Amino acid sequence: MKLALLLLAACVPRASSLDSLASDESPAPTAPHAGQSAADAVAVVVLEPIGSSTVRGTIVLDSHPGATHVHGTITGLPPGAYFFGKRDDCALHAADAESERSAKVSYFIGVRASSDGTARIDDTSQYMFLAGPASIIGAIFVVRPDVDGAQPIACGRLTQR
Numbered sequence: 001m002k003l004a005l006l007l008l009a010a011c012v013p014r015a016s017s018l019d020s021l022a023s024d025e026s027p028a029p030t031a032p033h034a035g036q037s038a039a040d041a042v043a044v045v046v047l048e049p050i051g052s053s054t055v056r057g058t059i060v061l062d063s064h065p066g067a068t069h070v071h072g073t074i075t076g077l078p079p080g081a082y083f084f085g086k087r088d089d090c091a092l093h094a095a096d097a098e099s100e101r102s103a104k105v106s107y108f109i110g111v112r113a114s115s116d117g118t119a120r121i122d123d124t125s126q127y128m129f130l131a132g133p134a135s136i137i138g139a140i141f142v143v144r145p146d147v148d149g150a151q152p153i154a155c156g157r158l159t160q161r
Helices: 002-010 015-022 097-101
Strands: 042-049 056-064 067-075 080-087 108-113 119-125 140-145 154-160
Touching (some): 042 140, 056 154, 080 119, 108 119
Antiparallel strands (some): 042 056, 042 154, 056 067, 067 119, 080 140, 140 154
């Protein structure tokens, strides 16, 4: 029982990472520095609409020992099923050295928008890293309907915070 509670506690987002998103000023992107481990790294995807879409969102990735916690909110969605995930490029962001470096890492998660057009993400990945040679900083993430062949309706680039 104590082990299960300990594991759940590791998935709770740190208030400091969410506080920086709530302010009007975005902190300058930084890489881990001396005394800061990869486990302290935080990165953010700010999703912007593509075309006539009204979809927006902010997804936070927090490194924890052995895993990365992925959490946030997407708004402006018609109710229904969608995918949020990593992709090589999108209409707003071309593939580049940063997105190509992380091309071997795949991540997609199904999300469901409620009647108010909001979808929440709360997931953990053992395969996405925010520091080191396997870092996915610079990767492009998209939202698309859960339909075969559907094109992205929002996208953003993962940036270090």
